[in-house]
Amino acid sequence: MTDNINSNSVNDNNGIKPNNINNGIKANNIKFIQGNEACVEGALYAGVDFFAGYPITPSTEIAELLSKKLPEKGGKFIQMEDEIASMCAIIGASLTGHKVMTATSGPGFSLKQEALGYACMAEIPCVIVNVQRGGPSTGNPTHVSQGDINQARWGTHGDHAIIALTASNHQDVFEVTVDAFNLAETYRTPVILLFDEVVGHMREKLIIPEKGELPIVDRLRTSVRKGVDYHPYLPREDGRLPMSDFGAEHRYNVTGLFHDMWGFPSNNPQVVRELLHHLVDKIENNVHTITRYKEHYLEGADYILISYGSSARSAIHMAKNRRERGEKVGVLELQSIWPFPEVMVREKCANAKAVIVVEMNMGQVMREVKACVDNPSKVFLANRIDNKLINPTNIKTLLRIIQGRGV
Amino acid sequence: MKRTRFVFSGSGGQGVITAGIILAEAAVIHEGMNATQTQSYGAAARGGSTRSDVIISNQPIYYPEVNQANILVCLTQEAYINYSSTIRPGGLVLTDSRFVKTTKKVDARQIEVPMYDMVMEKIKKPIVFNICMLGALLGITEFVRPTSLMKVIKATVPKDFIELNQNAFELGMELGALYNE
Amino acid sequence: MAIKDYIRQRYFPQMWCPGCGHGIILNSLLRAVDELGLDKNGIVMTSGIGCSARISGYVDFHSLHTLHGRALAFATGVKLSKPELRLIVPMGDGDALAIGGNHFIHAARRNIDITAIVMNNRIYGMTGGQYSPLSGPGKKATTAPYTTIDNQFDVVDLSIAAGASFVARSTAYHVLECIDILKKAIQHKGFSVVEILSQCPTHYGRKNKEGDAAQMLEVQKNTTAKLGSKALENDPTLIPRGIFVDIDAPEYCEEYDKIVQRAMKASQSGKPEEPLVNPLIQQSCVTQ
Numbered sequence: 001m002t003d004n005i006n007s008n009s010v011n012d013n014n015g016i017k018p019n020n021i022n023n024g025i026k027a028n029n030i031k032f033i034q035g036n037e038a039c040v041e042g043a044l045y046a047g048v049d050f051f052a053g054y055p056i057t058p059s060t061e062i063a064e065l066l067s068k069k070l071p072e073k074g075g076k077f078i079q080m081e082d083e084i085a086s087m088c089a090i091i092g093a094s095l096t097g098h099k100v101m102t103a104t105s106g107p108g109f110s111l112k113q114e115a116l117g118y119a120c121m122a123e124i125p126c127v128i129v130n131v132q133r134g135g136p137s138t139g140n141p142t143h144v145s146q147g148d149i150n151q152a153r154w155g156t157h158g159d160h161a162i163i164a165l166t167a168s169n170h171q172d173v174f175e176v177t178v179d180a181f182n183l184a185e186t187y188r189t190p191v192i193l194l195f196d197e198v199v200g201h202m203r204e205k206l207i208i209p210e211k212g213e214l215p216i217v218d219r220l221r222t223s224v225r226k227g228v229d230y231h232p233y234l235p236r237e238d239g240r241l242p243m244s245d246f247g248a249e250h251r252y253n254v255t256g257l258f259h260d261m262w263g264f265p266s267n268n269p270q271v272v273r274e275l276l277h278h279l280v281d282k283i284e285n286n287v288h289t290i291t292r293y294k295e296h297y298l299e300g301a302d303y304i305l306i307s308y309g310s311s312a313r314s315a316i317h318m319a320k321n322r323r324e325r326g327e328k329v330g331v332l333e334l335q336s337i338w339p340f341p342e343v344m345v346r347e348k349c350a351n352a353k354a355v356i357v358v359e360m361n362m363g364q365v366m367r368e369v370k371a372c373v374d375n376p377s378k379v380f381l382a383n384r385i386d387n388k389l390i391n392p393t394n395i396k397t398l399l400r401i402i403q404g405r406g407v
Numbered sequence: 408m409k410r411t412r413f414v415f416s417g418s419g420g421q422g423v424i425t426a427g428i429i430l431a432e433a434a435v436i437h438e439g440m441n442a443t444q445t446q447s448y449g450a451a452a453r454g455g456s457t458r459s460d461v462i463i464s465n466q467p468i469y470y471p472e473v474n475q476a477n478i479l480v481c482l483t484q485e486a487y488i489n490y491s492s493t494i495r496p497g498g499l500v501l502t503d504s505r506f507v508k509t510t511k512k513v514d515a516r517q518i519e520v521p522m523y524d525m526v527m528e529k530i531k532k533p534i535v536f537n538i539c540m541l542g543a544l545l546g547i548t549e550f551v552r553p554t555s556l557m558k559v560i561k562a563t564v565p566k567d568f569i570e571l572n573q574n575a576f577e578l579g580m581e582l583g584a585l586y587n588e
Numbered sequence: 589m590a591i592k593d594y595i596r597q598r599y600f601p602q603m604w605c606p607g608c609g610h611g612i613i614l615n616s617l618l619r620a621v622d623e624l625g626l627d628k629n630g631i632v633m634t635s636g637i638g639c640s641a642r643i644s645g646y647v648d649f650h651s652l653h654t655l656h657g658r659a660l661a662f663a664t665g666v667k668l669s670k671p672e673l674r675l676i677v678p679m680g681d682g683d684a685l686a687i688g689g690n691h692f693i694h695a696a697r698r699n700i701d702i703t704a705i706v707m708n709n710r711i712y713g714m715t716g717g718q719y720s721p722l723s724g725p726g727k728k729a730t731t732a733p734y735t736t737i738d739n740q741f742d743v744v745d746l747s748i749a750a751g752a753s754f755v756a757r758s759t760a761y762h763v764l765e766c767i768d769i770l771k772k773a774i775q776h777k778g779f780s781v782v783e784i785l786s787q788c789p790t791h792y793g794r795k796n797k798e799g800d801a802a803q804m805l806e807v808q809k810n811t812t813a814k815l816g817s818k819a820l821e822n823d824p825t826l827i828p829r830g831i832f833v834d835i836d837a838p839e840y841c842e843e844y845d846k847i848v849q850r851a852m853k854a855s856q857s858g859k860p861e862e863p864l865v866n867p868l869i870q871q872s873c874v875t876q
Contacts, residue, residue: 030435030436031436032435032436032442049669050669068851071844071847071848071850071852072851072854072855073852074848074852076668076669076844078668078844080661080694081661081690081691082690084658085658085661085664085691086661088654088655088658088661088662088664089661089662089665089668090665091654091662092634092662092663092664092666092667093666093668093670094665095652095666096666096669096670097670100665100669114658115655115658118654198445198471201445201446202443202444202445202471203428203431203442203443203445204435204441204443204444204471205435205441245670246632246650246652246673247629247630247632247650247670247672247673248629251628251629251648251649251651252650252651253596253644253645253652253653254652254653255645255653256653256655257653262598264596264599264645265653310471313469313470314469314470316469317469317470318470320469389470389471391470391472391474392470
């Protein structure tokens with residue numbers, strides 16, 4: 001039985017190559033590191049050159065490593081006075097033309113929400129990493145949870161759209177981090193990387209791709225010449241908005257207020273309506289392009305486990321064991337959570353006898369799955385909320401109950 | 408190598424987490440295998456009990472925690488009490504004879520080695536206790552090649568510390584070899 | 589250049605009330621920039637939220653109108669990522685010192701090369717007249733119908749204590765003095781703070797029976813005195829004006845450049861600066 005992988009990801013390698021002897025890979029490119037470090041490697045590969053952050057477990061290694069690596073390549077690192085300031089600082093640095101990132105966990109992610117909304121409104125490319133830990137409040141700093149799924153979607157106030165990606169292994173952490181920078185530039189939007197404590201702290205193999213192996217999207221800058229009017233918020237026909245760096249020849253206004261094509265505040269109802277439509281549509285209309293997922297043993301599966309992040313590892317482990325015993329169990333691993341890939345999930349689950357969402361919260365993705373499948377009553381939740389990694393036995397127990405086989 | 412699950416346990420500062428990382432890194436970087444390493448985190452930086460789970464396999468590894476270890480290393484009595492019951496029947500328990508008094512209730516091969524005392528006698532630096540333990544483990548069974556492990560150590564420690572660590576590692580190898588079957 | 593060349597005429601008339609001191613301060617600021625002959629493309633004006641913050645929309649510089657209290661945090665990102673830009677950050681009293689107080693003291697502590705202007709009218713104007721951390725006790729505001737009991741910050745003392753390397757105070761009344769101080773503040777390398785007393789006849793003035801704009805300007809004239817002046821010596825209850833601190837101190841971006849040089853050198857030589865301890869015994873540990 002093979003591990004079928006089918007994904008929109010740029011690289012279909014699921015990161016854990018069976019039985020390889022590191023053939024043909026330069027020794028320096030093979031690392032045995034934490035997920036947080038894999039995220040840093042991905043960010044550097046994507047071209048990050050400005051990071052502002054504040055220490056918080058379990059994300060701190062990202063700041064620590066970038067404080068060393070960024071100045072080595074002429075980039076900048078700053079430890080700000082809090083997470084609010086960190087978020088604001090990266091937005092400022094993005095406007096001067098840099099690729100920027102910050103990293104945090106639950107409490108810090110809460111603090112960043114106001115400025116995250118600013119980045120949505122002012123359309124500033126930036127990447128925010130949230131290595132999830134137990135919550136609410138201070139919760140459980142050193143233990144795992146996936147309780148910030150909905151906060152990523154709706155944490156900042158007002159209607160808006162957001163992109164949030166996740167990953168279950170270090171190769172994917174690397175690749176979705178690169179992806180996050182690419183999507184941030186493409187859609188001029190903040191992109192959230194929703195990792196979790198297990199993925200962040202666990203060590204495993206990462207093979208760093210050669211330069212050029214993964215596509216990199218650079219800042220789209222305006223071609224409007226000096227002396228010609230540049231409209232910073234007038235989308236091109238393809239919906240994209242070329243930028244002009246602060247310090248370059250075009251001077252314009254950036255604001256968190258509703259604004260016209262010049263970036264100047266406006267409460268004209270038509271301007272307000274059109275801007276909000278633009279902010280939401282540019283992402284929601286591209287769900288298909290943004291969707292990233294993997295299939296593991298999904299071919300002909302009667303029972304489909306939908307999972308993501310570290311809990312997907314347990315789901316795949318369990319599905320592999322079941323398949324070896326001839327049971328048709330497969331895993332649909334989500335790598336993009338927002339915008340939620342409704343159509344893809346509905347299609348994949350159409351013939352399943354039951355769909356089990358495996359996550360470490362009280363059903364945040366399960367509710368999305370129930371909302372999009374044809375028969376919500378066949379959707380079940382296998383979860384753990386005690387800040388321990390859900391294990392394959394936990395999932396198997398639920399599966400046996402659903403199958404009417406008892407435990 | 409077939410999937411092998413290790414638990415390294417002891418108290419903070421003994422270097423059990425680092426030892427797990429070095430072993431796993433040697434398997435990944437120098438032997439082309441897959442490995443995962445996780446650890447239980449607490450708020451204390453020093454003292455308190457620590458545990459590092461390592462899985463090494465030539466196949467993909469998904470669930471990264473160890474529920475039943477094939478190999479259990481305990482460097483404190485507390486760790487032995489906590490984890491010896493979780494050993495997989497037929498597994499191997501390696502303990503330090505100064506810190507751990509074993510019981511007969513464990514369904515595994517138990518090996519007690521005076522690693523700490525020998526380190527203090529021959530090298531006189533407690534900081535390389537963990538490296539001596541890795542040596543002993545490889546002396547008993549060659550999970551990875553000793554040269555692979557030394558390569559990782561050399562790449563990790565500052566130059567001035569390499570010899571110290573090498574001596575500890577070789578000392579451990581000699582001690583472990585006595586139990587090599 | 590003419591002053592009109594520094595403004596976005598498209599967006600005039602501005603939104604401030606008749607008699608507001610903020611327009612006068614904008615005028616002083618633009619004259620300071622003009623007299624210094626600065627390139628408009630080299631200036632980023634960053635502001636927060638409030639009446640004062642709207643100033644950034646009217647000037648023909650790169651302008652970043654941000655969140656309440658956060659202007660200095662945004663400005664820090666702009667400045668550190670592109671140190672050749674000049675950052676001017678006008679803020680209101682609530683913006684700078686209530687919600688933005690933490691960012692304010694930390695920007696001062698870093699001594700990052702930003703010019704912070706506190707346009708102090710002692711009230712929240714845009715939300716309709718609530719008391720601010722600079723109102724002081726015994727004042728009336730819509731949230732202090734029985735008068736305030738809160739003490740106020742002294743912006744000058746606070747800035748000095750926090751590490752700003754240039755600290756000054758003036759008023760909207762003292763237009764020429766203001767131009768001169770702003771020129772020095774903008775030219776200063778490091779974090780500079782200029783507190784400018786401004787009048788809000790609409791809210792503060794009405795609530796506290798201080799009269800119309802002209803009368804409030806009279807108050808600025810009569811209750812302040814130049815540092816080192818006879819008037820101040822004779823009456824220490826007057827509010828001192830002038831430059832309190834102007835020192836050379838290591839500037840944040842320049843210091844960071846040195847870090848970059850060191851890090852690049854170490855990585856190019858393949859000899860990263862060695863850790864202080866044997867990494868083989870380092871323990872991972874963490875909370876919070």
